[in-house]
Amino acid sequence: MTQAKTTLKRLREEEREARKNLIIDAAIALFAQRPYNQVGMRDIAAEAGLSAASIYRYFADRDDLFIEAFIRESSGIEAFFNQADGEGRIRGIEDAALRFVEFLFDHDAFFQMMTYFMVEGGIRSQSLDRFNQFERKLLDHIDELFRKTGVGENVRLLSHAFFASLNGLLITFRNYPGRSPEEVRRHLDRLAVLVARVYQKGATA
Numbered sequence: 001m002t003q004a005k006t007t008l009k010r011l012r013e014e015e016r017e018a019r020k021n022l023i024i025d026a027a028i029a030l031f032a033q034r035p036y037n038q039v040g041m042r043d044i045a046a047e048a049g050l051s052a053a054s055i056y057r058y059f060a061d062r063d064d065l066f067i068e069a070f071i072r073e074s075s076g077i078e079a080f081f082n083q084a085d086g087e088g089r090i091r092g093i094e095d096a097a098l099r100f101v102e103f104l105f106d107h108d109a110f111f112q113m114m115t116y117f118m119v120e121g122g123i124r125s126q127s128l129d130r131f132n133q134f135e136r137k138l139l140d141h142i143d144e145l146f147r148k149t150g151v152g153e154n155v156r157l158l159s160h161a162f163f164a165s166l167n168g169l170l171i172t173f174r175n176y177p178g179r180s181p182e183e184v185r186r187h188l189d190r191l192a193v194l195v196a197r198v199y200q201k202g203a204t205a
Contacts, residue, residue, distance in 0.1 A: 020058045023048050027069045032109035036066065036116045066113070067130055073110040074134045077103050081141060093145050097166055097196040101188050104170050111170060118167065139163060149200055158199065165195050 026047035030039045041062055045052040059065040084090050084099050104111040117131050142159040151158060169191050176184045 016058075019050070019054075023050065023055055023058055023065065024069050024072060027065050028073060028109045028113075031066070031069060031116075032112050036062075036113075041065075070110075070113045070117070071130060071134065073107065073113065076107065076110065078137065090145075093142075093149065093162070093200045094193055094196040096142065096145055097162075097192040098189060100166050101169065101192045104167075105174070105185055105188060111174070115167070115171060119171075135163075162195070162199050165199070166192060169195065 023044065027039070027044050030043055030047055039062070041055055042052045044065065045055050048055075055065070059068065080103050081090065081096075081099060084095075090096050090099055104114075117128070139156065139159045142162060143155045146155050146158055146162075169188055173184060173188055173191070176187065179187070
């Protein structure tokens, strides 16, 4: 292959990747605003400034696009936790609860998509498998924190309950009526600390 053809191929691949990311960006923006079932491929195409037909060159259907958007966003929480851990901001269950609430509060698109997975379902099984892989990795981190507190039995069950409790806080109070974002955040932090202390005390009792 000549240098010119190699360069042309690379440029086409870069253009394709740029268009794919543009579509994912548009999908994330819409999934943050509306429930999954209210976002259509035509809506995403319009948000991206592309034709509806062109989206199907990159994604088989809405499920395929949704899971790609979710996986890209979920990589952010892993990076966030790794950074927080490296900076010494996660020293135990209480710190983990605060960081988890912080991330979900600041990343509404990810929170909305994760909530849809957990509450509504409706995504085909192979896509759910990818969500479960993400969830298992996150729970592995929580397992390790509980083990460090001395928990020896039913660690994953405890992590499931802890994870569900923190998500419940966000679902219940993320859009607290009549409160400013700052007030909501402070309230969520207080509740996250309370939940963490209850679990830590119960786990080591």
